[in-house]
Amino acid sequence: MTRRSRTRLAGLLAVPLVAGAPLPATLAAQQPAPAAEGPLPAKIPLERYQLPNGLTVILNEDHSAQVVTVDVWYDVGARNERPGRSGFAHLFEHMMFQGSSNVKKGEHFQLVERAGGSMNGSTQIDRTNYFQTLPSNRLNLGLWLEADRMRSLAVTPENLKNQQEAVKEERRLRFDNQPYIGTVLLSLAAAYDPKTCFAYGHELIGSMDDLNAAKVEDVQAFFKQYYAPNNATLVLTGDFQPAEAKRLITQYFGDIARVDAPPPVQCDQPFNPGEQRRRVTDAKATLPATFTVWRIPETKHADTPALQFLATILGQGESSRLNKAIAREAKAALGLQTFLNAVGPTRGPGTFGVLAIANQGVPADSLDRLIAREIARIAESGVTEAELAKAKNAYRASTINTAQTSLGRAEAIHHATMFLGDPEAVNTDIRRYLAVTAADVQRVAKAYLRPENGLFTLITPPEAPKP
Amino acid sequence: MTRPSSLRRAGATALALTAVAASAPAADAQYPTKPPAAAAVQPAQLPPFQEEVLPNGLRVVLVENHRDPIVAFRLVLPAGRLYEPKGKEGISEMAAGLLTKGAGSRTADQVAEAIEGAGGSLSGAADDDFLALTGSVLADQTALAFQLLGDAVARPAFPDKEIDLLRTQTLSALQLEQSQPASIAARVFAAGLYGDHPYGRRPTPETVRAITKADLTAFQQTRLRPRGGLLVIAGDVTLEQVRALAAQHLAGWTGYPAANPAFGAPPTRARPEIVLVHRPGSVQSNIVVGNLTAGPGDPQVFAAMVANKVLGGGSDARLFDILREKKGWTYGAYSSLARPRGTGYFNATAEVRTEVTDSALVELLAQLRRLGNEPVPATELENAKGALVGIFPLTVETAQQVAERVAFVKTRGLPGDYLQTYRTRLSGVTAPTLQVAARRWVRPQQALVVVVGDGQKIHQKLAAIGSVRIVTPQGDAMSVADLTPRASAVALDVSRLAARRDSFVVRVQGNPMGASVYELAKDADGWVVREATTIAGGMIQQNTTLRTDASLAPRALEQRGKVQGRDTKADVTFAGGRAKGAAQTPSPQGIKDVAVDAELPAGTLDDNAAAFALPLLRWAPGAKHVVSTFSAGKGVAVPLTYEVKGTESVTVPAGTFEAFRIEQSGGDQPIAYFVTTAAPHRLVRIVVANQIEMALAK
Known part of the structure; x- marks a missing residue:
């Protein structure tokens, strides 16, 4: 029976792999986003x-x-x-x-x-x-x-x-x-x-x-x-x-029996284990692509809000850094997107991912270099106040919209309880996000998105059969 | 997206952890082994509305809710389909889409940037009666929302670039509709039900092409006026704020919309009528059965809603249970009620296998009659009412949902307590009141029946049920004889065939997206057609080898391809008047397996040979040929009609040519071929469904 979706794996399945839709050639003059201060x-x-x-x-x-x-x-x-x-x-x-x-x-x-x-x-x-x-x-x-x-x-x-x-x-x-x-x-x-x-x-x-x-x-x-x-x-x-x-x-x-506590989850994993690179052939791919994962700390860590905004500014939406520079201007990619913890938040180590699908004729490693250049720009020069304000407004709006429904609130309460260790964090966590500065975003870019902390996967389509 | 989170607050939780149950279970509180009964439904507690008319005549309804700092809005203006000038059908939807694509001092990108940067949304749409702008903003951005709304309705720029873009998208969507049987059925049903009343009219490629910037401006000037309009605002805002913001951003917007145009009443029907939309090669039939009902405020509407729920309002209803679960004729069968401001309609739909078309229709009609003839059993009635009463609060949970509901009530002129009494009135429906309402709202004896399917296979069976009128998917009348078009013995002048190679540029909506190469070579037994196409950097790929005899009749087809990473293929051999083999072909549901075993009328060509065969036919203004054409994707041969619709000057990379515009019909999507008027007649351009173009490069 398939008459409705009963199960889903979180996060990643919603990846909107941007199809080859024509993009406007130039960006219109940006208007400054309003300051991200306002009601909670x-x-x-x-x-x-x-x-x-x-x-x-x-x-x-x-x-x-x-x-x-x-x-x-x-x-x-x-x-x-x-x-x-x-x-x-x-x-x-x-x-x-x-x-x-x-x-x-x-x-x-x-x-x-x-x-x-x-x-x-x-x-x-x-x-x-x-x-x-x-x-x-x-x-x-x-x-x-x-x-x-x-x-x-x-x-x-x-x-x-x-x-x-x-x-x-x-x-x-x-x-x-x-x-x-x-x-x-x-x-x-x-x-x-x-x-x-x-x-x-x-x-x-x-x-x-x-x-x-x-x-x-x-x-x-x-x-x-x-x-x-x-x-x-x-x-x-x-x-x-x-x-x-x-x-x-x-x-x-009340009368359902308790059981012994499950065994604790073990994970011993250092950051910066050294740069790792690999190439894989994806049988279903028709265009080269790159997927990079950097190791980040657990969700309740102090750096998570800045990492969230880094993900937003770098690669979420048409006007994000990667989409502007690599898809629209350099026309090297069909689409790019960042993910913070694509398979859900964690109490253990997390992931920061960037997926980029190359345009025809663009080799995966040159796409990789273009992405590295954009990350380096943020690590060296930071992000603008307007970018940060826009990211904060989007986050504030999504938090408020979530709280509008009983299901949204229930999930947010669970999230605070499990991942932040305190149900009350559902009410207080947003302050941590609104307190993030442009310097914080720059700092986490430098700290986590470094080569020795990343796993770089170059994805190539299967070789075409020889005629 | 998962909700991100921040660091843990230092210290212990702010909450006391009470390690005991709140209250001890009562002695009689055993664990129930049956689903617990519903508690009583409480009276609806919707927030009160405040209503007033602004100085410029715009009616405002405010639903204050200060729990969350968010404001949802819906501006509704009488500028829907009802007011579209004849010949400009589609203008309300286009205008709605363009209002936010550049207005006041902002370009389209700047409007998008402003609203997204403020954590909000804004979009336009149109329906039978209304054009609506809908969105939400953070409460501190309410002024921006008013500014954008004011600009959109009073100062839209209608930039040429945006008009062209939206027109192209609209044409593509229309072409897509033409390939989808459910859309064809809906369109023919609306036209048959409402006749010349504007509710029955729909945009066509011609009317969409006919809409100019001047038309859009005139439509906006005459129709988008505050008097007669409604602005519903729900959320964290006060009436004083609304007044002040309206004074600032909407004050210059004044006046009445033009007087309502006059139009005739929809036709009445004394007996059932079956309209068969002939779609050759269709493996399923889409059935729509329905009738006009009443206005939105009719006193029987609650009983009618319960009747509809019992009949076909979801998977826990009679049509689904009988047609799908018990008979296995269909994937789904449903019914619905439409409630525009004027006269609405009831309809039931099912998508069934071709061979059970008549059985399914007979059963469907029987179920419609049963609703009026038999009282609904108590359990079924309670389940239906339970679901309708139960879902209501889930539909008014957010400020946006409340705004939508209130706008519905106000624009339909429903009573002020409609939402408050909604659930009690549903609960009050009884089996006798339902039955009385069903006789008036569901009338199989006066129904319009639309069936989209293969007329050759289903016409006789339908004729046994009632009188049948046959039309093409475009709505043109056909005769019974037209169902079996005589594919003329095609007069291909094969003496003109010669080995050659043509390269085409593939453009999607005007953008170069790939290339296609066609090659014709001689071999011992006839000809070999080779085709290689790559689109969107390999998202779509296809390689074809078709072997034919000396007169281009197919011998063997081998095709390999990829569509967005999924493999497609076809392997077919042709012998003794039959095609046999297998194909994997893309469909809206994914890659579909097609077993090929089909009889081929004499003179059948494979569709991959069209590029070389077409120029060999005799062309002149008005010339028409019907060619039996095999398509591996469908697994059958269907007669395709090619007709010269004019002569055009065509510019492609290979040069500028005077060419016949030859339109193909009878297939899934319309294709236009351009063959040069001068010898050697060359195929220089192909346009598929108005959106994919192949232009001769060399």
Whole structure:
């Protein structure tokens, strides 16, 4: 069944690989962007508590719309996988829609649809999430559906077989059959050494071999270990009465047993291990491309806001540095884009990526030199105040827009809790971003985007068959 | 994009971590083994509106919401399709697109830069009745929003460059529509339903080409006026601010729009009518069944919405369940209600395999009748109402959504409490009221039925259901005899064939994007056509080898290609009046496998030979040839009609030539060929779907 998208891997799948659309030859005179000072998002009030079984609950009561979101994050993602078991986290996300003791296969979707709600789930490197947004009088339905699968998921051989095939098909369609994406995902993982840091040094989607080898006992063990209340956080946002919500949460989740804490995630990985270069042939590519990954610190690190703005100014949007200089002026690239943590934020090491697809006749290494020149310009001369103000406005607007919906707020609260270590950071984090200076952006460009900290991948199409 | 984050704050969390459950479970609070029942629906709590008319006559509705510092706006003016001059259909949509492409002191790039730099958005669109400018800004940028809106409606520049660009994009989109059966069906349905009423008119390449800068300026001058318009603002702004900003940025904008043009009422229908849109070679049929309904404020509208939900409002509805899940005839089948300001319509759509076209239509009509003939069972009714009542709050969660909803209510003249009472009125629908409404809103006995498909295969079956009128995808009348066009025994003057090589430049929307080389060589059994094409630096590639006999009749085809990284290919052999083989060909759903086993009428050519065959036909003003043409991508031979539509002077890199403009019809997309009027008649230019051009280089 494919009538709606049920799963997605975060981030990278949204890569808009710029097609060969004609671009305006010159940029019109730029008007200065307004200064990035102004109102902040409204404070998101929070209440946090824990059930005796270890389930963390965070409530954000907000009656501005008659809507609730029930959003569960499990502290499990690709980083918890072991060698030979890659792809389990994502495979598991599929299993979570296959039914449980009191919910038949397919019934989850139907119950939510008949209530007028919407739902989905997704897997990232550090976490897996499941959410439903419902009219507020159906809060109980959302909570019950999440509780039922947390307590009694149907991990049967038939369901497993079924979803192994679904995941393999997803892999074929979305990665193996698409140019560049497979190479990009491999490169993101290759920035880290799987011997010392398997957690971040392997692919999110997993290998076909590992997926084929998955046994129902392995999957049951994985469920038992990670899909336990003490490894999950439940965020409730929107239009509910806290006393009633707490009563339902206790009734539905209270007697689910806790388990021993999962083993800690190990990662021993230095910055600046020395410049690494490699060439790969991408069977689906028709144009040369480059993908560079630089190692950056975990998401809560003080340098993250400046790195975010560096990514924006360098390579996000038509008027970004790389697009102006390399695509529009030098006409050397079809499109370029930067990514900060393309497979999700992390509590371990992160990645800063630049993908560039060359125009016909432009060799990948000369494209690489052009990118290096633009990075060097920022490292040497910094960015302008107007560029920074524009990046801050965009960030401020996106933060406010996110907070407009109950789902947006729920995800932001989870993000603050897991990646910043404090739910309250959902209200305070923006100040760190607005405090970034042009000098900060220049400093992080110098500190992280240096050759000895990067993995440079030159992607070439397969050689044309000789006539 | 993932939400980035900042450093952790020093110290412990600001929140107390309460390590106990908030309240002990009551003794009777067992874990339920059935989905818990819905709690009562609370009355809607939409924020109150403030409404006033500005000094220049513009009506403003303000929905204050100060939770987040964001302001959403929607400026709606009566300047939609209803007001388009005849022959200029498409002008409202073009004007809407151009208002933000240069206005006041800003160029198009500067408008985009200003709004994006301020963390906002602004865009224009037009529908049946209205032209709307929609967007949002951070609250401290509200003045900028008013400035951009004021410039857009009162001082648009309509730069030639932007007009040309949008016209090209519009023409491309129209051509794309012409290749998509669902779009063809929608267009023919609207025309049949509304007749000459403007709701039924649609832009064509001719009307879009006819729109000039003067037309756009006149349309803006006469239609975009504040009186009769509506500005809905939702979010973090006060009425005082709105008044002050309007005084500053909208004050010079005054006046009434021109009086509404007169137009006739849509036609009424006493019995069902089937319109068959003949699309030769179609492997599926697109069915649309529907009828006119009522105005947007009709008292039965809530019952009609529930009836529509039961019938076809999603995957949890009768049409989907029966036509897809039970019968397996289709990927999806749905129904909907359209509610413009004037008379709206109901329709049901399904895309089915050709061989089940009649069964699916009969079932569809039966389901439409059933809605009026039988009361809806209680569970089904409750599920449908539950979904409609339930989804409502999800559609008014953000300031932007609230602005859109309020604009809908106001522009349709719906009562002031419409949104507040929306859910209770839906909840109040009963099986008897639904049935009464269904008889009036869903009328299969007076329905317009549009079927887009292969007329040769489905005409007889449809004729057994009702009277059938046949049209081309462009809407021109056809006779039953026209369904089997006699591909004339093509009179190819093969004595003029000679080995040669032609190089073409490929341009996409005017930009050079690649090259194509056609080569004709002699071999022992006849001719070998070789073609090599590369577009967009290899995003699209194709290499073809076609072997033919001495009269260009195909013997063997081998084709290899790539479309955006996906392999395409065709291997076909031709013998004994049949083509056999296999092809992988691009389609909107990805690469599609086509098994080829088709009968070929005598005289069939392979489409890859067209470049060499066309010049061998006899051309003169008005000349017309029907050629049976095999296309590996479709796996069948279809008759293509080539007709001289005029003589033009054509300039290509190889020189300037006087050429016949020969238009091909009957295929998926229209193609124009330009063959020189003088001997040796050479093919100098090909234009595919108005957007891809091949021009002879040497």
